[in-house]
Amino acid sequence: MxxxxxxxxxxxxxxxxxxxxxxxxxxxxxxxxxxxxxxxxxxxxxxxxxxxxxxxxxxxxxxxxxxxxxxxxxxxxxxSKEKKLAILDSKLSQIEEKIKELKSVKKQIAFFKSEVENFDW
Amino acid sequence: MxxxxxxxxxxxxxxxxxxxxxxxxxxxxxxxxxxxxxxxxxxxxxxxxxxxxxxxxxxxxxxxxxxxxxxxxxxxxxxSKEKKLAILDSKLSQIEEKIKELKSVKKQIAFFKSEVENFDW
DNA sequence: TTATACCATGAACTATACTTCATACTTTAT
DNA sequence: ATAAAGTATGAAGTATAGTTCATGGTATAA
Structure with missing residues (x-):
């Protein structure tokens, strides 16, 4: 303590x-x-x-x-156990969703990067 | 417009x-x-x-x-092109970091879930 | 024993990201 | 022509997540 x-x-x-x-x-x-x-x-x-x-x-x-x-x-x-599991599952879904969004923005930034590298002169 | x-x-x-x-x-x-x-x-x-x-x-x-x-x-x-690439690289790193953190918390929640499923009676 | 450090509480203050409101002017539909 | 809808601007209000400050009491080490 x-x-x-x-x-x-x-x-x-x-x-x-x-x-x-x-x-x-x-x-x-x-x-x-x-x-x-x-x-x-x-x-x-x-x-x-x-x-x-x-x-x-x-x-x-x-x-x-x-x-x-x-x-x-x-x-x-x-x-209750059921309620707990429901909350945890919902949090796991939120995390999955966030990971998807991150990967999508990552792709977009990678695209920006290749454009800047190749066409910005 | x-x-x-x-x-x-x-x-x-x-x-x-x-x-x-x-x-x-x-x-x-x-x-x-x-x-x-x-x-x-x-x-x-x-x-x-x-x-x-x-x-x-x-x-x-x-x-x-x-x-x-x-x-x-x-x-x-x-x-400048260099500055732009530096910013974009830094954003990509931030995203990588966020993905790692998400995966880590995901593991932790999955652990909570298995504990609740198996030992909560 | 007294200075320094630590704890508690409440209120005010800050930063970010909006949202709502009031006022006034412009455009458009009827 | 006039009511409804749209636009501009500034100021105030809201929600979240803290941080800072003032005050007052407690603990501890020299």
């Missing part, structure tokens, strides 16, 4: 961003009931996993709201 | 968005000097091509500023 500073260092995500994500509902730290002198929040390794997932999913263009679905599909105990 | 309404219909991009893109400097329509009674802007087919490129590039997560570079690399007459 780590404090926010250590969590930030482990994940490379700024403290303010972690706080923002937590407020957004992507995960939750815990208050230690036995600690009376302060109000500090503690985070376990599951939160590290969630932050890693957030970083990866963001890098491929998922919104925080889409990432929240993904996190719920993987970590939530309130969601 | 078409007016903004027709351009919007041809590309499927809302008029307000086209205006926003034009203001952002992604392309420019032309005023007809011989038309004295109004101030209407006219757009040619090159603008249609640019709007198509904007739509495609946006869909794969390029920012408008990145898309502007791309448009310049393809359409600008002010930019």
């Amino acid at each position: 780590k404090l926010i500073n250590q969590l930030s260092k482990e994940t490379g995500i700024p403290i303010a961003t972690i706080r923002f994500y937590e407020k957004t509902g992507l995960f939750a730290g815990k208050k230690k009931a036995d600690v009376k002198s302060n109000n500090y929040t503690y985070y376990d390794d599951e939160v590290v996993g969630k932050l890693d997932l957030i970083r990866d999913a963001k890098s491929i263009g998922f919104t925080l709201s889409e990432i929240k679905e993904l996190i719920d599909a993987w970590y939530s105990k309130q969601i | 078409k007016l903004i309404n027709q351009l919007s219909k041809e590309t499927g991009i809302p008029i307000a968005t086209i205006r926003f893109y034009e203001k952002t400097g992604l392309f420019a329509g032309k005023k007809k000097a011989d038309v004295k009674s109004n101030n209407y802007t006219y757009y040619d087919d090159e603008v249609v091509g640019k709007l198509d490129l904007i739509r495609d590039a946006k869909s794969i997560g390029f920012t408008l500023s990145e898309i502007k570079e791309l448009i310049d690399a393809w359409y600008s007459k002010q930019i």
Whole structure:
């Protein structure tokens, strides 16, 4: 169980961003009931996993709201197996679609490139 | 040479968005000097091509500023061949990188899925 | 014990990418 | 001729995803 500073260092995500994500509902730290002198929040390794997932999913263009679905599909105990699988399948389709679009734009840029190389004098 | 309404219909991009893109400097329509009674802007087919490129590039997560570079690399007459090729190569690398990230997240989600399928009872 | 570092909270601020609104003028169809 | 549709411009508003700031309390090391 780590404090926010250590969590930030482990994940490379700024403290303010972690706080923002937590407020957004992507995960939750815990208050230690036995600690009376302060109000500090503690985070376990599951939160590290969630932050890693957030970083990866963001890098491929998922919104925080889409990432929240993904996190719920993987970590939530309130969601049925069927629902989880449906969410995961939908995310996989989104990724397939993105890969297709990327390949298509890649082709277009490669075409631009060959045109610039061959006909731009 | 078409007016903004027709351009919007041809590309499927809302008029307000086209205006926003034009203001952002992604392309420019032309005023007809011989038309004295109004101030209407006219757009040619090159603008249609640019709007198509904007739509495609946006869909794969390029920012408008990145898309502007791309448009310049393809359409600008002010930019040297070498510079254009460098920009296009850099965009191709970005796309390769995105494809890799997508495949990596895809694997991760497939793992989640198999775990949910097999161990979630 | 006191300076430095760390934590919490709320509010304001920023950037990107639009969208909506208000106003006013122009064109077109009836 | 006049109502409906189209165009231009500027300003304000919205959504997402943060970042920065102010304030105040807590922990720790010299």
